[in-house]
Amino acid sequence: MSQITKMGISYRFQEGKVLVNHNKFLGYTKDDQGQLVIVPEEAEVVRRIYREFLNGKSPYKIAADLQRDGIITGSGGSRWYDSTVIGILKNEKYQGDALLQKTYTVDFLSKKRVNNNGHAAQYYVEESHPAIISKEEFAAAQAEFQRRSNMRGYSRTGKSAYTSEYAFSGKLYCQKCGSKFRRSAWGTGKNKKYVWICINHQINGNSACDQKSVKEKDLEKAFVRAMNWVINRKEIYLEELSRDIYHGLEPIAEEYTMEELYARLENLQEKMKGLVKRSIKAGNVDENGHSVLGAEIEKVQNRMKKLKEQITERSMRQKRVEEFREFLVLQEGGIDRFDDVLFRRFVDSVEVQSMVEVAFLFKVGVEVREVLG
C-alpha cells in the first residue's frame, strides 16, 4: 500500500466529505444533503437509555423495559437486545462528535477495507452534527462502563458479576483488605435477612481477611443518618462545596488552550497536505518528512486528548456539585427512610471499616462516618 494513497484517504475523511456510518441509527435521520438531523421522538428514547443506565440499570434491563413499552429500534424492529443498548451508550455520535476513518481503503481497485487499528490516523471531529447527549453525560456513561467492568474480576463464573439490582452493589469496600462486598441471604422464611460480606473473607476465610459481615438494613439506616447529617448542616456544606469545587482533581497542566492546539494541528495538517502533493508530483515519497510531521501531529493530538479529558472531568465534577447543591437547597428537613435513587445518585462508595463502622464517600467528595446498628 502506498503512503500517498493512505494520506489521500485521510484528507478526504478530515474534510468530513465521507460519512462514517451509512446505516440508519436511532435518534437521527439524514436530510437530502446527507447531513445528520435529530428525530425528536427517537432522541427521547436515546436520552431515556442514558438516563436509566446512569441511574444504575443494566443494559439487559433497559432493553427488556424498552421492549415491554413497545419502543421501536433504530432499524425499525421491536426486539431489543442488551448489545443494542450498549452500542447506543458507546456511540460517540450522540454527543455530536464523529470518529472518522474507522476503516480505510487499502486498495482503490479491490475497494477492500480494513479496520483502522492505528495504521492510519483517526480523526476525531467534534461537533460535526447536533448532539442528543451532553458531553458530560456521555463521559459519565463511559466512566460507568469502566466502573462496572472493574467489578468483573470478582465473579467465579467469569460472567459479569455486576448487577445494578441492589443499590450497594459494587459500592462497598473492605477497609481491611480492599476487597469488594457481595450480598448474601441468611436464614429462611420470616427470618430471612440480607447481609453484605467481604468477598475475600468469604472465599479465603479469616486468615485472608477477618472482616465481619454487615446487615443490609443497618447500612440503609446508616445512610439515612449520613444524609441527614449533611442536610442538617447544609449551609456549611454548601459553602464548602462552592469554595472547593475541584477538590480532589488534578490541576490542568496543559500550557496551551484547546483552540491553540487546534490551530497548531491544522497548521501541521496543511504542511502534510503540501508534502503529499509534492510527493505525488515528484513521484516518490519523502519518507522522512512524512514520519517527522506524522509524529508531530500525533503528539499534538495526544495533548488535545489529554486536555479534553481534563476539561470533561471538570465539567462532570461541576455538574455533580450543582446537582448536589440543588438537592440540598430544595430539601426541607431530613429524609425518613432509605432512598435507593438518592443513594445511587450521590454516593460514590462506602468504606466498611469494621462490623460497626462505615464511611460514606459522596460523589462530590464529602465523607461522612457512621456507626452501624
Ligand SMILES: [Zn+2]
Ligand atoms: Zn476484607
